[in-house]
Amino acid sequence: MSAQSPDTQSPRPRIRDAEATKSRILEAAKKEFAKNGLEGARVDAIALEANANKRMIYHYFESKERLFQTVLENAYFDIRESEKKLDLDSLDPREALERLVRFTWNYYIQNPEFISLVNSENLAQARHLKSSETVKIVSRRFVGLVDTILKRGVAQGLFRKGVDPVQLNITIAAVSYYYFTNQYTGSIIFERELMSEAAQAERIRFNIETILRIVSL
Amino acid sequence: MSAQSPDTQSPRPRIRDAEATKSRILEAAKKEFAKNGLEGARVDAIALEANANKRMIYHYFESKERLFQTVLENAYFDIRESEKKLDLDSLDPREALERLVRFTWNYYIQNPEFISLVNSENLAQARHLKSSETVKIVSRRFVGLVDTILKRGVAQGLFRKGVDPVQLNITIAAVSYYYFTNQYTGSIIFERELMSEAAQAERIRFNIETILRIVSL
DNA sequence: CGCCTTTCGCACCATATGGTTACTTTGGTA
């Protein structure tokens, strides 16, 4: 990089961009909260990582707690947005379920912060989510997704009747979520490298089979 | 309460009981770590709850980190001890699986700290468990449990062949564990009281059915 | 009984942490 000016100590002109700064803070906060939990996360570390001044965090987000809340709400919003793009209604019900199971897995892989954030929120007894209307709204659509698939499967004589869509939903999340969130203790207890490519492929297969067996006649 | 003596400020004679003190500290630590996580837990709070002096914690356990490690190892030891008492080998394979699923559920209900401790340890990337030989040993027996049931089921023509006992083990834990650890966010997202007696009974039923469907022919 | 190891308690420390005060700089606009 060449010298921009012959200044003795060019105090690089501060760029004013509120949106960019906010977004850098949010990204850094997501990382830090995910890595160290709500209590373990350090506001100074977030400021540093975001390349922002700590004061800005309090300026835009009021407190560490509220920053966490914003990060969490965004995380829920993002996963539900991704689900919207799945277009499951055009698929055979069995394939739709399989795609949903695969999607869940891949989302956790690509967004490892999500699980950790949710864990932190549960440790906090969901006190940040209680007041969040957005999360409730986006979640409703999500539950409807599986319900529709189930109904279509039953109508086509592919699935058995009486499967509770909420229980199925929970189970679809559970079989992937548990695997990831307990990957460290799991690898020790089962004396098996759970995160290798081979192990992952095997687990996805098993999960798809599990979910299809739940709904099968 | 009557005055025990006419002393001006009877400094109640200190009772010396190392084992009792250690055990009170461990119990208090389990509670505090489970409630607030490894980072959120406060050593002062543990001392207070244990009715012990903070100095004793460092005397017996060296550091907060090592105290956590001890609590965690004990927790794993306890759950494996309980499983030993299940006597699954005398049961019909299907009933053995059902009993194991029920046991897992009940254990989490009766020992809510367990899940939270394991979550904390995974946030810490299992760094406290890595050096623990005891955990590895007691875990081995645990995996063998399901393997035996599966083999017996296959031999009796009740279960299909080729089910990986580790995958099944993980799934048995997953369907209960996820439900509990995400009970707070879950109740919001699914807009349903997940911890009512009725909801719990329904979930146990669903879990048993899920596990039996995985192994069925 | 007197000794001495172990258990226990108080006061204290260095540091880290969430949060704030007070100030400077930027850049859109009247």
Add this chain to the structure above:
DNA sequence: TACCAAAGTAACCATATGGTGCGAAAGGCG
């Protein structure tokens, strides 16, 4: 172009926190 609200910075603060130094008392043992 001068103004001023908003964006940004640095130094600072009160407090909480994990961890210790050191002395006192308990009680088993010779």
